[in-house]
Amino acid sequence: MIARIWSGESPLWWLLLPLSWLYGLVSGAIHLSYRLGLRRTWRSPVPVVVVGNLTAGGNGKTPVVIWLVEQLKKQGIRVGVVSRGYGGKAEQYPLLLTPHTSTAEAGDEPVLIYQRTGAPVAVSPKRRDAVQALLAAHSLQLIITDDGLQHYALARDKEIVVVDGVRRFGNGWWLPAGPMRERESRLHSVDAVIVNGGKAQGDEISMQLRPGLAVNLLSGERKDVAMLPALVAMAGIGHPPRFFATLEQCGAQVEKQVPLADHQALVPEEIAALTIPGQTLIMTEKDAVKCRAFAKENWWYLPVDAELSGEQPEQLLRELVALAKS
Structure with a gap:
C-alpha cells in the first residue's frame, strides 16, 4: 500500500x-x-x-x-x-x-x-x-x-x-x-x-548491483543460486522486490517470496518456519549478518556488489x- x-x-x-x-x-x-x-x-x-x-x-x-x-x-x-x-x-x-x-x-x-x-x-x-x-x-x-x-x-x-x-x-x-x-x-x-x-x-x-555466487551461512560453500532447489526468498531490506527481481534475473526458481520490514529483528523460530523439508532459504547478505548465530544447513545468502x-x-x-x- x-x-x-x-x-x-x-x-x-x-x-x-x-x-x-x-x-x-x-x-x-x-x-x-x-x-x-x-x-x-x-x-x-x-x-x-x-x-x-x-x-x-x-x-x-x-x-x-x-x-x-x-x-x-x-x-x-x-x-x-x-x-x-x-x-x-x-x-x-x-x-x-x-x-x-x-x-x-x-x-x-x-x-x-x-x-x-x-x-x-x-x-x-x-x-x-x-x-x-x-x-x-x-x-x-x-x-x-x-x-x-x-x-x-x-x-x-x-x-x-x-x-x-x-x-x-x-x-x-x-x-x-x-x-x-x-x-x-x-x-x-x-x-x-x-x-x-x-x-x-x-x-x-x-x-x-551485480550478484555473486550464493553462500551457505554455515559451511561457506559457494554455488550458483540457480542451482539451489525449491527456493524460499526472504528480504528484510528497504525495497524487497529488488532482491526478488535479482533472483529471477539469475534464473533462480523461487517458490515463495517473504518480504520483511527494513532492519526488522529476526526471530530464529519464525525464520526456521519459513521452509519445509526439501526447501532452501535464500536471503540478502544484510539479513544473513543477523542470522549467522542460529543458521541452518539449508540457509544461503546472495551477496551483491556495486x-x-x-x-x-x-x-x-x-x-x-x-x-x-x-
Whole structure:
C-alpha cells in the first residue's frame, strides 16, 4: 500500500498532504537554522563524506559505501565509517565494532560494512561522537558516513546521493504522502548522484548491483543460486522486490517470496518456519549478518556488489583521494 501511495498510483496520498507540508516545514526550518548559524555544526579534523538518500526506503546506499571503502583502501587511504546504527541498541554509545559485535547492538548495515570491508566502523545516534571515537582509536585520513545527508549537525566535505533508478522520487512529495526526505532540488547542491538501476540522467553516475555466487551461512560453500532447489526468498531490506527481481534475473526458481520490514529483528523460530523439508532459504547478505548465530544447513545468502560505469566514478575517486591527502 505504501508503495502505491508514494508512487502516486493510489489517491490516498492526497489525504496525507497536510502531514507532508508539516514535515517539509519542519525539515526546511532545521536546515535553514544550520545555514544561518543558529545551530552549531561540528567539523571533523579529517574530511567527511556523506553517502545518503533523498527518499525513504532502500536505494542501494550500503553497497555504495562498501564500494567506496574498498576502492579507497586500494589507493592506500585509511578510511573509517560511521553510522546511526538503525535497528541496533547498544548499552552505551559510541560503539566501536569488533568481530564479536552483534546486529542487535550495532544494526545490520554497520555489521555488514565491517565484515565486508574490514574498515573501522563506529555507530552512535550522534555521529560526531562516532567520528571522535574512530579518530581516538585509529589514524584515519577520511570518514564516510553511511546515511546522514539530513544530519546537518555534522559538517561534510562531500555529499553523495544514491537514487533508485526505477522508482526515482515517486510522487515527489515529502513523507508521509510521498517518499521524500528533501525535495529533488537538493540534488543541485550535492557533489555526486549515483543511480542504482534504471537509466542515469545528465551527469548522474550509473550503477548496477551485480550478484555473486550464493553462500551457505554455515559451511561457506559457494554455488550458483540457480542451482539451489525449491527456493524460499526472504528480504528484510528497504525495497524487497529488488532482491526478488535479482533472483529471477539469475534464473533462480523461487517458490515463495517473504518480504520483511527494513532492519526488522529476526526471530530464529519464525525464520526456521519459513521452509519445509526439501526447501532452501535464500536471503540478502544484510539479513544473513543477523542470522549467522542460529543458521541452518539449508540457509544461503546472495551477496551483491556495486558496479559503477563511465568515467565519473574514477573522477570521484580521484577527488576523494585528493581530499584525504589534503
